[in-house]
Amino acid sequence: MDKEEFINVFILKSVLRDNRLTFLERLLLIHIISLCKKNNYCWATNRYFSDIYNVATVTISKSISNLATFGYIKTEYDNTSTNNSKRIIKLSEVLNLKLKSIKDNFNAGYKQNFKQYNNKLNKKEDKIYYKDEDGNEYWHGMIIPKNEASIEEQKELKKLLSDICEEE
Incomplete structure (x- = not known):
C-alpha cells in the first residue's frame, strides 16, 4: 500500500458556510490552498483534479471558474506555450491575508507548557x-x-x- 499524504490547511468558516459554493468547490478550494502553500500558486490541471474527485473535467472547469468569480482564487494563463496554455492558480489577496492571520494567531497562542493547566505543578x-x-x-x-x-x-x-x- 502506498504511503498516504495528509493535507493540512486552515479553512475559514465563511468559506465552509458560503452557500454559493458546492461541496465539490469547497473541497477543490481546500485542495488548491494546500497546493499553494509552498509557492503561493499551483498549476494543477483540470485532469488532475477530475482524476482525484472522479468527476468530469468540465465540472472541474466550472468549479474553478466559480471560485474565481466569487473571489477565492485568481487564474492566470500563459499562452506562450505551443500546445496548450498553462494555467496558474493563485489564492486571492483577501483569502491569502485571512489565512495568514489565522496562522499567525494560531502560532502566537501556543505555549510549550501551560502552567495553569499542568496538574502536576498545581497539585x-x-x-x-x-x-x-x-x-x-x-x-x-x-x-x-x-x-x-x-x-x-x-x-x-x-x-x-x-x-x-x-x-x-
Missing part, C-alpha cells in the same frame, strides 16, 4: 499541620515551639476538664 499537598519523622510538629510549614505550660495555663486546663466531666 498542592501542603498540609496545615504535620509531624516529621523526628516528632517535630509543623504549622503552615513552620516548626511549633515546644514550651511547658505555665501554672495559669495548667489551672485553666484543669478547670475546663472538670467542667466537661461534671456535664457528663
Whole structure:
C-alpha cells in the first residue's frame, strides 16, 4: 500500500458556510490552498483534479471558474506555450491575508507548557499541620515551639476538664 499524504490547511468558516459554493468547490478550494502553500500558486490541471474527485473535467472547469468569480482564487494563463496554455492558480489577496492571520494567531497562542493547566505543578499537598519523622510538629510549614505550660495555663486546663466531666 502506498504511503498516504495528509493535507493540512486552515479553512475559514465563511468559506465552509458560503452557500454559493458546492461541496465539490469547497473541497477543490481546500485542495488548491494546500497546493499553494509552498509557492503561493499551483498549476494543477483540470485532469488532475477530475482524476482525484472522479468527476468530469468540465465540472472541474466550472468549479474553478466559480471560485474565481466569487473571489477565492485568481487564474492566470500563459499562452506562450505551443500546445496548450498553462494555467496558474493563485489564492486571492483577501483569502491569502485571512489565512495568514489565522496562522499567525494560531502560532502566537501556543505555549510549550501551560502552567495553569499542568496538574502536576498545581497539585498542592501542603498540609496545615504535620509531624516529621523526628516528632517535630509543623504549622503552615513552620516548626511549633515546644514550651511547658505555665501554672495559669495548667489551672485553666484543669478547670475546663472538670467542667466537661461534671456535664457528663
